[in-house]
Amino acid sequence: MLVKMKKFQVITLFPEMFDGVLNTSMLWKAQQQQAVEFAVVNLRDFGIGPRQQVDDTPYGGGDGMLLRPEPLFAAVANAKQADPSAKVLLMTPRGQRWKQSLAKKFADADAGYIFICGRYEGYDERIVSLVDEQVSVGDYVVTGGELPAMTIIDSIVRLLPGVLGGETSAEIESFSDGETLEFPQYTKPAEFENMKVPDVLLSGNHAEIAKWRAAQSKKADSHKAGT
Structure with a gap:
């Protein structure tokens, strides 16, 4: 049984960027299961004047343009009408680093989300x-908040009950416990170009398989840490 439908609204100047991502694969499946609802809001619709202006030069000088407050305040107010209890997330390098434990927290929360995707040199x-919440997907800068928003949406939706299919699919993944990486996995054929599947996986001994997988996860985690 799926939980209450979770609503995601994205405020962006480039709504077309989301068409393929939100309507393909797992995210499309989640919509078909009525686990999620997506709405992409064009910030330009809330622009100022006949040219629907959304940006202007910064006070104090400097390169580039900043998003003005009026269009974004209006866009968020509009999104709040559709989902009054929704949490507003700003994609910014200044935000807290996104990680699996946050994805789980957001998936479990009884709330929808409004994503603000910045552009140009920033925002007022x-x-x-x-x-x-201010959220970052890493210590680097991309052209806008759209790609980070897509990443975060994907990481939340896949953790909603029933979306991945298998009951334990999310439990055995990398970082499911906050730190351990997923163990290596194999499928048919048992040998390919002189590379063989480890014998223990072909043994049928589930206790030994579990022990091997645990050891491999620890090895992967140690390699990640550089130890």
Whole structure:
């Protein structure tokens, strides 16, 4: 039995970027199961004046353009009408680093989410007053918040009950416990180009298989840590 449908709303200047991602594979399946609902909001619809302006030059000088507060305040207010209890997430390098434990926390929460995708050189700082969480996907800069938003949405939706299919699919993955990497896995054929599947996996001894997998996960984790 699936939990209450979770609503994701994305505020962006490039809504077309989300068409393929949200309507393909697992995210499409989640919609068919009525586990999630997606809405992509075009920020330009809330722009100012006949040119629907959404940005302007920064006070104090500097390169580039900043997103103005008025369009984003209006867009968030509109999204809140559709889902009053939704949490507002701002994609920004200043935010907390996204990790699997946060994905699990957000998946388990009884709330929908509104994603603000920045563009240009940034945004007017007053926008932060709208935000519940500032989130980063890593210590690097991309052109806009769309790709981080897609990553975070994917990581949350796949943890919703029934979306992945197998009952333990999410439990054996990398970082499911916050730190351990997933063990290596194999399928047919048992030998390919002189590379063989480990004998223990062909043995049928489930206790030994579990022990081998645990050891391999620890090896992977040690390699990640550089030890």
